[in-house]
Amino acid sequence: MSETPHLNVLAVAPECFPLIKTGGLADVVGALPGALAPAGCDMRVLMPLYPAVTENVGKCKAVHAYDDLFGGQALIIASETAGLNAYLIEAPHLFDRPGNPYVGADGKEWPDNHLRFAALSRVAADFGLGLAGDWRPDIVHAHDWQAGLAAAYMRMSGETRSRKTPKTVITIHNLAFQGLYPARHLAALGLPADTFTSDGIEYFGQIGFLKAGLIYSDAVTTVSPTYANEIRTPALGMGLDGVLNARPEPVTGILNGIDLDVWNPAEDEAIEEPYSTRRLKKKAKNKLALQQHFGLDEDPDALLACLISRLTDQKGIDLVFECLPGFIGKGGQLALLGSGDRALEKLATDAAAGYAGKVGTFIGYDETLSHRMQAGADMILIPSRFEPCGLTQLIGLRYGTLPLVARTGGLADTVIDANAAAVQARAATGFQFAPIDAETLGFTLERALDLYRQPEIWKGMQKRAMAQDVGWEASARQYMALYEGLL
Ligand code: ADP
Ligand code: GLC
DSSP states (O other): OOOOOOEEEEEEOSOBTTTBOSSHHHHHHHHHHHHHGGGTEEEEEEEEOOHHHHTTOOSEEEEEEESOSSSSOEEEEEEEETTEEEEEEEOHHHHOOSSOSSBOTTSOBOTTHHHHHHHHHHHHHHHHTTTTTTOOOSEEEEESGGGTTHHHHHHTTSSOOOTTSOEEEEEESOTTOOOEEEGGGTTTTTOOGGGOSTTTTEETTEEEHHHHHHHHOSEEEESOHHHHHHTTSTTTSTTOHHHHHHSSSOOEEOOOOOOTTTSOTTTOTTSSSOOOSTTGGGHHHHHHHHHHHTTOOOOTTSEEEEEEEEESGGGTHHHHHHHHHHHHHTTEEEEEEEEEOHHHHHHHHHHHHHTTTTEEEEESOOHHHHHHHHHHOSEEEEOOSOOSSOSHHHHHHHTTOEEEEESSHHHHHHOOBOOHHHHHTTOOOBEEEOSOSHHHHHHHHHHHHHHHTSHHHHHHHHHHHHHSOOSSHHHHHHHHHHHHHHO
16 A cells, blocks of 8 residues: 655656666666655656657656757656656757667767766756756655766755755666766856865866765665675775765665566566466476577576676676586586677677577567576576676576576675575575686586586575565665655
């Protein structure tokens, strides 16, 4: 039962599922409003109106017009769509472009990204200061660098921070992306020169969008407790550990969840055969379908691992290719879905060509196929060099597809390694490895192959994994406590 809303939150983000998605950020921004509604939170999402979003939106109503939003006219449109209350920024000069939200068809960042996402932040700040009249947020919650200037613009609006001015939160989904731009853009961004200091928006001589968010927001969160600690160290702080440590309050780590209706093996229409802990045998049909789809040998006894990922250095995919000869030689198979870095894409297609019947690759982005892979595989590999939270291991747990993960960030927080003690205590749900290198990954794949040959232990792990709570409820409570604490 939902409480009557007593808290309004404006979530500000560059992407949101199901309107548009390039990664886990969209899943999180799309899931939080539904997760927080039962606690009495009216969360609405502010984002750009890209062409792909236009195809997905329902009924719309204009709530505000700008004569000049960073170089052109803009309309703010309220829309109820796919169960979300969204405010969309219709600014054709900034957002009406083909391709992905951040890069053009040539794979290069749009040259005016600083203006495009300053516009997102500017509108967020205006909302905070009362732009939409009838609906005013108590909290403006920015996600990642693209929304990083929102708190700064609110601070600089000239209005004193009266009791009515919303509190601001920023969530770091990935510290590797910081939104750094040359100082010469200061005036174009409407940022006063006196903000360009080391305790303001200046970051090693450049304008730092994320840094601005970390400096000016009332609270900073990230998406797992372990990552919250890691980013306060030079090793994973990406140059911002000093800024994070200087804040009066430590960064709060709140784990992501997954949408348990979207990801439900018992009712998933995308998969070959629904299954549950009680009907785990049916998972085998999904495995066979997946082997057929990827042209793999139809062998029920092969340990079928899958990998579903952006192909970037962060994700450590290269380590998997190094371990392939050993893994395949000992009876493993691999199905890979991903896109990104051209060199990694080539390694993936080469592997499929080199290990016919053992490795299958699909280069691209395919939501339906990702469901079929989670259902059909025995194991999902996530060897990330760093991982703020990670969602595919949570989906793997839910589907009884045991995650084999690097011990870092949210991966460390969500998977229990099958070491001898955990196996004996019947606590294990997957495999962790550290240090994060090919040799240790290789040993860990061998551990997995070993346990796979002990079906009783493996089945126990699957059932435990599937029973793990990977939904949003607990984390939603933590977000509510954070918001309420700020007010
Ligand atoms: P990140 O946001 O760093 O890419 P996450 O694990 O948080 O990593 O989220 C990735 C999300 O994108 C998951 O929902 C995953 O299933 C999905 N995903 C990644 N690559 C693909 C792909 N090629 N096709 C379909 N879904 C993908
Ligand atoms: C980022 C991170 C990922 C996280 C996602 C959602 O893309 O790389 O670890 O799960 O954001 O928070």
